[in-house]
Amino acid sequence: MEPEAGPVLYQKLRVWEPSLESEEEEEEISEQLIPDASGPHDSSGNKPGRLPGAWAQLVATLLLLTVGFSLAVRQLCSSGASPGALGAGAPPASGHSHRPGVYHHGAIISPAAECSRLGRELFVAGGNIVDAGVGAALCLAVVHPHTTGLGATYWGLFHNSSSGNSTALTSGPARTLAPGLGLPSALPALHMLHTHFGRLPWPHLLVGPISLAQKGFLVDTSLASALAAQDTKGLCPLLCHANGTPLGPGTRVTNTKLAAVLHKASLAPTPDLSGDALLSLLAEDLGLEGPSVGPRPTLEPALQLPVPQGILFTTPSPSAGPELLELLEASLQSPGPSPAPCPALLQAAVAPGSSILATVDSGGSVLLLTSSLNSSFGSGHLSPSTGVLLSNLVAESAAGAWACPLIFRRISDDTEVDVLGLVASGTPAAARVTTHALLSHLARPQTPDLQGPTESPRACGQGTLLQVAAHSEHAHVSSAPSGCCPFQGF
Numbered sequence: 001m002e003p004e005a006g007p008v009l010y011q012k013l014r015v016w017e018p019s020l021e022s023e024e025e026e027e028e029i030s031e032q033l034i035p036d037a038s039g040p041h042d043s044s045g046n047k048p049g050r051l052p053g054a055w056a057q058l059v060a061t062l063l064l065l066t067v068g069f070s071l072a073v074r075q076l077c078s079s080g081a082s083p084g085a086l087g088a089g090a091p092p093a094s095g096h097s098h099r100p101g102v103y104h105h106g107a108i109i110s111p112a113a114e115c116s117r118l119g120r121e122l123f124v125a126g127g128n129i130v131d132a133g134v135g136a137a138l139c140l141a142v143v144h145p146h147t148t149g150l151g152a153t154y155w156g157l158f159h160n161s162s163s164g165n166s167t168a169l170t171s172g173p174a175r176t177l178a179p180g181l182g183l184p185s186a187l188p189a190l191h192m193l194h195t196h197f198g199r200l201p202w203p204h205l206l207v208g209p210i211s212l213a214q215k216g217f218l219v220d221t222s223l224a225s226a227l228a229a230q231d232t233k234g235l236c237p238l239l240c241h242a243n244g245t246p247l248g249p250g251t252r253v254t255n256t257k258l259a260a261v262l263h264k265a266s267l268a269p270t271p272d273l274s275g276d277a278l279l280s281l282l283a284e285d286l287g288l289e290g291p292s293v294g295p296r297p298t299l300e301p302a303l304q305l306p307v308p309q310g311i312l313f314t315t316p317s318p319s320a321g322p323e324l325l326e327l328l329e330a331s332l333q334s335p336g337p338s339p340a341p342c343p344a345l346l347q348a349a350v351a352p353g354s355s356i357l358a359t360v361d362s363g364g365s366v367l368l369l370t371s372s373l374n375s376s377f378g379s380g381h382l383s384p385s386t387g388v389l390l391s392n393l394v395a396e397s398a399a400g401a402w403a404c405p406l407i408f409r410r411i412s413d414d415t416e417v418d419v420l421g422l423v424a425s426g427t428p429a430a431a432r433v434t435t436h437a438l439l440s441h442l443a444r445p446q447t448p449d450l451q452g453p454t455e456s457p458r459a460c461g462q463g464t465l466l467q468v469a470a471h472s473e474h475a476h477v478s479s480a481p482s483g484c485c486p487f488q489g490f
Helices: 016-033 053-080 113-124 129-143 186-199 204-217 222-228 256-265 269-287 321-333 431-441
Strands: 106-109 153-158 166-170 177-178 298-301 303-307 312-313 352-363 366-372 405-411 420-424 464-471 474-480 487-489
Touching: 106 113, 106 129, 106 153, 106 166, 106 474, 113 204, 113 487, 129 153, 129 186, 129 256, 129 366, 153 186, 153 303, 153 312, 153 405, 166 487, 177 321, 177 487, 186 204, 186 222, 204 222, 204 256, 204 312, 204 352, 222 321, 256 269, 312 321, 312 474, 321 431, 352 420, 352 474, 366 405, 366 420, 366 464, 405 431, 420 431, 431 464, 474 487
Parallel strands: none
Antiparallel strands: 106 352, 106 487, 153 166, 153 366, 166 298, 303 312, 312 405, 352 366, 405 420, 420 464, 464 474
16 A cells, blocks of 8 residues: 655744744843933932933933943853754753753654754754654765765655654565675665655755765764775775875865765755666676666555554664564563563675654654665775665565654653654664664653653663653653764754
């Protein structure tokens, strides 16, 4: 069954403007401090409403200076604390504040600070969570080529609070472009997701990523660590110094070929055409007759599992979603529920290299995205015409064993929104890690002071877990390990 093709429109969020709130208050202060020229006759015998000329001018001048200085200080304070500063909650118009990771309207969390910032900018520009998430994913394709990119495979899970429906973005079975090289599907997958559920124009989402690729970005700690552990053969000259040594933290990288591909994709009117532009160039690089033809990414209804506390949603096969629901169903049927023990670290020959991000708004809409090259830097083959690293996700690979985003919508007697999203990366036991995180959340006492998302979720073993939630008309974001992933919101 195909989901509705029409765009989903959310209520447009208004950016908090502190100056609006304080305008009336400032007027009242001014009225109280500036003397009334028509006051009563004073005891010195002066005419009503008059002070001696020099004294009157001096008093009026001092009062006006006092008011002006007070307003200037207030304006400076409000502009200096910009809403949604990295890793901090922005104080709302009412003047109260929240712990880091709690916002009034929307939030995004990703592995790269630059991409979280870009996602927030799309929010503020009038976009919804799909715009912010897709824009951040395209940003990660530029700045984190070791875990994701245009050569990666994408899975996603979107919960629309307006309709109550959850939709899965599926890449289908892995397909081979050439021996040892996976067929890229990132561009058509992200473009399709945006076409159905985004709000801003498609080209708007690519402005930031194109600029980063064209003008350059700084190598962060995550990329530098991956480069230090990687044989750089095949990655030069893009990610190497002139002598062949890998780039270190803080080095600026430009990828003009990738910028050109993204620019062409921004002009493509349909998801298929945005992907075909890349495939044509890759075919020329590899000496193939033409772009490979195969199943395209699809949007499907998410898998559902009703539980006593609410409804669980995840992605269908060939992702690890069905395995996740089986683990959860078995665990929830046992007395408790109590958190399952953390899975032991698996000694995998090649641990899947994957990237995750999550966005949420205070109304309860959630987008979880996960992508993979199958291993760090994928195949290690850098396309000279496109600046794209190709994955080694081929037909024999377990295409989605690392992908099992989960959304939990609690059902309660009141009308308050209570939605939780979890997505894990960096481990071949993603389904078991996510199961442990959800059971830990459900095991918490549901008293008024403990309702809502777990403030510090736990991740089992190695890897990263992102948690987003909508609760009490606020958007919440957090991660395990804490501080691993920058977040922004407003």
